[in-house]
Each structure stands twice: as C-alpha cells, then as structure tokens.
Amino acid sequence: MTVPLVHTGHVFINFANQTFQWVHIHRYELPETGASDTALLAALIRDERFGDNYASVLGSDPERHGPYWRDRITPDCYTHVEAEGVERHLRSWAEQFAPLPEHLRPELQREVYRPLHAADRVYQLRDLGRAAFHDWGGVHNEFHEFVVIDHAARTMALMVAADD
Template sequence: MTEIDFIDRTFVNFRDHPFSDGQGHGFRWVDLKAFRFPQDSQDPDLLTAVVAHEQFRDDYAGGGVDPDGSRHGPYWLHAVKPDEYQSVSKVETALVLEEWANQYGCLPDSLEDAL
C-alpha cells in the first residue's frame, strides 16, 4: 500500500464567524486534512491510503481521531470503498462547497475568506 504522511489540519468552524441572525452557522464546519504522498502514486493507491489512515477515523462527535475507530463521520469504515469515489475538477469542487456553505444564506466576509 502507498505510504502517506499526515502533515496538517485546517479547521474552519462556521460558529466562529459573525452571522447577522446568530443562527446562520447551522452547526457546520470544514475540516481539511493534508497529507504528503510519493510523487509516483496513482489515484486509486492514494484513496486507499487515505481511507486506511488513522486521521480518516474521526467520527466528528467530539472525541477526535480514534486510531482504532470504526467510523468516518456518520459512515462505517467497512462501507467506505475507495473505488466508490469519483474524480471531480477544482471548479466542480468549489461549486459544491459554495452551494453547501450558502444553503442558509450569505456568509460573513470573514468566513468567505477562510473558506
């Protein structure tokens, strides 16, 4: 299996930004985890390595990463298959993030900048 190294985490909590109604945060966040991987890696190898990595074992229920955990968010790890993922462009990715982030209305400028 391809070896990858976890190098950094960026956590953006919507609650940390001033929504005019005080509720627009919708209990949402973005948790970005960055990995270093060999230059000769192939996409399927990378997905397999990410799904197998302990940083993927975070149920986002407040306990953080559990190296022996069995969940990723609400998903059972045994049901997460790398071949179920599909490639998307940077433009498509940005559009999905923007649509999701703005689902309850406009974002504060500080949150726009953070995202």
C-alpha cells in the same frame, strides 16, 4: 503496494453563524513514488485520521467515518469530479441557510477553493446509502467529502464539509 502518507496538518473552519456548518481539512505529503490515485485513496482510508465520525468529541473513531461504517468505504466509493463543479456546490452549501460571514471568504478561498483548482484530480465520496450508515449515522444534515490530489506539489487533502 502500500503507500506511505505523511500527515502535515489540519484546518478547521467553523462558520459560527448559527448554521452549525464547518469544513475540516487533513493535509498529507505524498511519497516521491508515482503512486496511482487508487493507491493514494486506499492509503488515506487506512490512515488513522480517516477514522473520524465528525460528530463526537472523541475525535478518533476507528470504526466510523462520517456517517458510514469505515469498512464500507473503498477507493471505488470515490468518483472523479471537476473542481469548478465542487466549488459551485460548496459555495451554494455554505450560504444555503445564512450569508457567509465576510471574514470566512478569504479563508475558504485559501484553504478550499485555491487547492481545488490547483489539484490534478478531485474525488468525491459518493452517497453510500443508508445501508452503509453506522449505528447513529445520518446525524449530519449534509455531509460532503472530497479528496484533492496534487501530484506536482506532492500533496493530498481530505476535505469534509458538513453541519450538525
């Protein structure tokens, strides 16, 4: 079953504190059909915006996703995780090198933490290992990816937190 996704926008949060950390979020509207999470993840992986290496100015990259070859990513690469653990992990990541600039706290709360807790399900892209790295994969010190699905609100978000 092919699930149609409607891209509704994106947010880029640049920490701009010499840590080279950032969060990029793509938002989607879900169809009215009760598609399974597996079907939604498959639709996301097929979406043209998923082709992004997050490390070049090119933007679209049909062969790569983050540090991985795109064709190595399937819905089975995502693990269900709890929002509380994700928030703790991201808060720790965000302040590992320097204190988070105060002006970013409300933005991260609004754009990242609140949607995490409102979601029905949160999935994390597991570490696929070096064998799945594309030809210059691994340029990010850390790469964290979460898919946040809120069936009641009919929304899905792809959240990537990384540094370069």
